[in-house]
Amino acid sequence: MVFKARDVSTSLCAKGFQEYSDRDHRYYFLHHGGKKSHIHTKISHKAKEIDDYLCSAMSRQIRLTRTQFRALVECPLTAEGYLKLMIDAKHLTIE
Numbered sequence: 747m748v749f750k751a752r753d754v755s756t757s758l759c760a761k762g763f764q765e766y767s768d769r770d771h772r773y774y775f776l777h778h779g780g781k782k783s784h785i786h787t788k789i790s791h792k793a794k795e796i797d798d799y800l801c802s803a804m805s806r807q808i809r810l811t812r813t814q815f816r817a818l819v820e821c822p823l824t825a826e827g828y829l830k831l832m833i834d835a836k837h838l839t840i841e
Contacts, residue, residue: 747801747812749819751793754804757818758787761825767791776808778829778838785809785837809837 755772759765763774764782776785787807789796796804805815809832817823823831832838 747798747816749796749801751789751796754796754819755789757821758808760821761818761823761828763787776832776838778832783838785832809835 758774763776766773771788771790773788774786776783785808787804801815802812805812814823818828833840
């Protein structure tokens with residue numbers, strides 16, 4: 747599975763992640779209940795594509811399986827669905 751870095755970035759932002767940039771990377775932190783959570787991932791500024799290896803790493807970082815990550819990027823998994831998965835798995839709490 748290979749995705750364009752721009753598509754992954756857009757999808758993450760649409761699912762409740764906020765982007766923070768530094769010199770080398772763009773960091774994405776999930777915001778829930780008005781607060782930044784511990785769930786995050788990053789993409790290099792120079793990255794054009796996200797290959798299988800990076801998909802695996804990013805899916806682990808945001809607490810998803812590779813199949814769920816694919817659904818997150820391709821949009822069958824909504825922001826509400828993602829939050830429900832995180833709450834059900836006790837990665838986030840309801841406030």
